[in-house]
Amino acid sequence: MPKGGDLHHHYSGSIYAETYLNWVGTHNYCVYREDNAALNIQKYRIESKVSELSSAAKALCITADAIRSDNGFYRELLKRWSDIDYFNHYHEQPPPDQQFFDTFGYFDPVADSNYNEGFLWLKNTAISENVQYIETILKNGPNLVVADELNVMLDALTSKSADYEIDRALTAYFNAVVNDTHANLTINNYVKMIETSADGINDANFTLRFQTYVFRGDSPSRVFSSLFSSFSATMRSDLIVGVNIVGAENGIVSMRDYTLHMKMFRFLKQRFPLVKLAMHAGELVLGLVPPEGLQFHIREAIEIAGASRIGHGIDIFYEHNSYELLQKMKQLNIVVEAVVSSNEFILGIKNGAHPML
Ligand SMILES: [Zn+2]
Incomplete structure (x- = not known):
């Protein structure tokens, strides 16, 4: 780092x-x-x-x-x-x-119980390591309550659905929540929770900012609901600087719905163009998934979703036309987070095998 x-x-x-x-x-x-x-x-x-x-x-x-x-x-x-x-x-x-991913399930019940104390510790640790700026992924965008038929409509979507079908379903959902009082209250409470967790942390020497996020293993309706909240929350707080997508990328649902998720990002990015996207993409290695799964994730995160920052990206050389994609990333000033120790532990990629080199 x-x-x-x-x-x-x-x-x-x-x-x-x-x-x-x-x-x-x-x-x-x-x-x-x-x-x-x-x-x-x-x-x-x-x-x-x-x-x-x-x-x-x-x-x-x-x-x-x-x-x-x-x-x-x-x-x-x-x-x-x-x-x-x-x-x-x-x-x-x-x-x-x-x-790695299982650990989260164990400490989850207590993880959100002491945010302020946790951030104070993180701040002191960061400062002692000469880090003045951190971006935290704290809690996923909340799910919203909508009519059952909307959830059914979204859960019928797949990565292979036609664009007009996806747009029709997402538009119906969007229209139902965008001015809904309860949905807006839920989002405001979420923003307030994030801002409260940062109470007293920001000062002249240290900056804490947040990313909202969606979990890629959920059903399409839950992913979109949480993603709508994430985009909306990002517009409502100066402390929230972008939206991410998290979870094991090699999971069955993550792989199956990947393109659908990117199209959900695209849909919301069109409606909230000021919201920036930092996305985990290409956190995969040869053998972890069948090779065709390595060929398009980074490109779709950039070209379909509109990401300006890519997390991991280590399967870049298995992408279709990877050199052309790299050239494009350079032109667009796409930042790649080279997550060296994480890639080594979770995926076994280290030293010369890491594309950063
Ligand atoms: Zn991450």
Whole structure:
């Protein structure tokens, strides 16, 4: 990372698992110490509704203090909640990409409980590393409540749908939410939550900004709903500087709906032309998906969606006409975030294999 600015990071992935465990203690939550299918509980999961638990479930759920006094369990928990010790010894573990994305599910219940404290820690850490500007991916654009038939109409869309069909469905949805009181209240609350989380963080020496985002593994109706909120929120706050799309790009839904997602971005970019897009695209390697899946993601993010910044982009040389695409990116001043350590851990791309070189 060039010192001075960190182009984007994911808030919940930036806080240490040890800190999350402290927050489990602060809130009097507990963590399950074993799996139990009958009770529908999973080992290492956080329970936030402790008072509603049956006595059987309560007996299996232990406090942060109890965890810290059991070194064996504590170390196992850190391995699930983070990527600690992944490569430095042998232990039973999922592949690195799954390990990485799975961690978010563990600390999710506590991740959004202490934003201000988390940002203060991030700010101090950034300053100590000589970083004065960070862009945080905090929380996805909220889903909006609409008539069922609109959701059904959007969920019938695919990447192969004709443009006029996509535009017709998205227009109907857009018209239903753009002036809807409840939808606007939801979006305003989301903006307020983001701005409150940044209270007291920005000053003469440090700048915190946000990206809103949509999760690429959701159904088309949820993706569009969240994307509409994300675009709208970006227009409503000076602290929000752009929209992103996140989640494992090699997931079944991510791959299947990729082009549809890009067309959703295009549709909203036409209606909110001032909103800038920074998009995870091309976070893929040969063998992770069939080769045809490597041939168009970066180009579509730029040419269809209108992205001005690409995150990862490491499958660039598998794109159709990749040199022409690179030339175009240069002309358009498209920034590529070379996410070196992430690419090494999640995708195994390092040293000479990294296209940055
Ligand atoms: Zn990212």
